[in-house]
Amino acid sequence: MYSWILRVNTVLTLSVTVLAALCAVASMTDGLHRPSPAVELKVLNVGPLERLRNGDDRIALTLSIKADLESVFTWNTKQLFVFVAAEYWSPEEGFNQISLWDTIIEKKENAKIDQQIKSKMLRKATRVGYFTYPFQGKDLRGRDFNLTMYWNVMPISGAFFTDKAVVPGFQLPISYN
Amino acid sequence: MGAYGDAVAAIKATNFRHIALQAISLGMIVTSALIIWKGLMCFTGSESPVVVVLSGSMEPGFRRGDILFLHMGKAPIRAGEIVVFHVEGRDIPIVHRVIKVHENVEKGDFEVLTKGDNNTGDDRLLYAQNQLWLQRQHIMGRAVGFLPYVGWVTIIMTENPYIKYFLIGALGLLVITSKE
Incomplete structure (x- = not known):
């Protein structure tokens, strides 16, 4: 026995299944894509290192950011979230990442980046109650750091993924200004 | 006889055996939805997958x-x-x-x-x-x-509870009136 409700139900179920399968396949094609991005990151100027009143460490950096991410785009790419982070390692804290700059690229035509930016790298002090403790090893003095550009690929539908380019070999000042 | 008449006829024609069968199939739907949700929770390690x-x-x-x-x-x-x-x-x-x-x-x-x-x-x-x-x-x-x-479905349903009740009612009716 068939009624129109049953038919509507069948059509709906089928269309949802087909759409889900199409989304899954579209997402899988991203895995076959091999991009060839070019990234060039430079530190043009390192400002004086400051210890602020509240215990935070702050330093101004001037960066040159050049990248060509056109090849990252596929037919299932909605946007790229691109950011540059300073990364360093310390025995007390392990791995640290501080994002210095970011941008959203929605179109393939805009995926060439060539910018000079000024950014402030800030390490917030640990606060216990009212008081601020600039704990040993939680500051920015003399850190060897690398600059890493990450691009987080956000799909029209499907899985996210992130890729990166690492440029090592930078150092922060050893003493405060 | 439209779909409404069919539905009424189907309800009239039910006996105990049918009612039991339909209760079980309704229960199966609810429990399988629960199993999928809880299974996803285990699989993803997140309390809301x-x-x-x-x-x-x-x-x-x-x-x-x-x-x-x-x-x-x-x-x-x-x-x-x-x-x-x-x-x-x-x-x-x-x-x-x-x-x-x-x-x-x-x-x-x-x-x-x-x-x-x-x-x-x-x-x-x-x-x-x-x-x-x-x-x-x-x-x-x-x-x-x-x-x-896809999330619009849940947003609309939480903002207009009547649509939710209507949909649940319609689905329940569908399960009860279907012969298989």
Whole structure:
């Protein structure tokens, strides 16, 4: 026995299944894509290192950011979230990442980046109650750091993924200004 | 005789055996939905494996009504990842991107700071008073997959409960009146 409700139900179920399968396949094609991005990151100027009143460490950096991410785009790419982070390692804290700059690229035509930016790298002090403790090893003095550009690929539908380019070999000042 | 007449006839024709059968098939549907949900919870390690985006703070990446699939995973959380976290004193969890990470080797813990892509400032204003960082216990999962628009179904249903009751009623009627 068939009624129109049953038919509507069948059509709906089928269309949802087909759409889900199409989304899954579209997402899988991203895995076959091999991009060839070019990234060039430079530190043009390192400002004086400051210890602020509240215990935070702050330093101004001037960066040159050049990248060509056109090849990252596929037919299932909605946007790229691109950011540059300073990364360093310390025995007390392990791995640290501080994002210095970011941008959203929605179109393939805009995926060439060539910018000079000024950014402030800030390490917030640990606060216990009212008081601020600039704990040993939680500051920015003399850190060897690398600059890493990450691009987080956000799909029209499907899985996210992130890729990166690492440029090592930078150092922060050893003493405060 | 329209569909309504068919339905009435079908209800009239039922006997005890039929009623029992239909009760069981209804129960099967409810329990299998529950099994899928709980199974997803085990598989993804997240207490809510699927979330619906409610605000525009991550636009244009996520819009209201989009669906996110979460996975907890063992890998440490890194800048650029989109995490779902809850803040003390707020009922609704927030989906934002990690922009700073500081690990603590001694405690085996981490401190992260988040920001909505569409917001100008970081999330310290959204956190609880005097809270500077998110830690392990605040994070409910990280977004691994995306599906646009589908979440509108739940948004519409929570905002208009009558549509929800109508749909549940219609589905129940469908199960009861179907012969197989």
